[in-house]
Amino acid sequence: MMIKTQPKLLNKKIYSPYKIAALVTTATEQGIAAGVILKGIRLSQEALLHPGTLVSIKQYIDACENAIEAGVNFSTPFETGTKLHLTAYGMYGYALLSSPTIRDYFNFGVKYHPLATPTLNMTWT
Structure with a gap:
């Protein structure tokens, strides 16, 4: 499922990965490996900590879809939000x-x- 967003920005790597990092942290607290959330988005867990790393909206959406497919808790959006x-x-x-x-x-x-x-x-x- 693709969320409607500004198409011209969807694949541009111009954002800090802080939202993906927060999602990975939340998922790992639930026992889901970081690699499961990062699967297919061409981003390592180490890259999340690097200040020069830039990500796209699509990578964030894909990480969210990976989290849903992995079976994160229904409270995950709220738990992730507390880290932002x-x-x-x-x-x-x-x-x-x-x-x-x-x-x-x-x-x-x-x-x-x-x-x-x-x-x-x-x-x-």
Whole structure:
């Protein structure tokens, strides 16, 4: 199942692998080997720790599909989310933290969402 995203960004390796790393950590805590999550995405567990590693949205989606096929717990998205902090998002995360109002936070978040390995389109009203 392919999630609708911006097609031109789908295979571009321009994102930090922090979301994949968090998913791998969560899956290994559930007894699923990292290699199972990374199967077929051409990325090693060691590369997840390297600051120069860049990944694509497609690699992240494939890792998520691998996790589902491996039988991760239903709580996995929430457990993975607890490992993702705004500081992991670099300047995008810092800017969100610095927003003076909740309206500014959401306006900024939607406008610059493509910086955060977007797997879907985001809007708010």
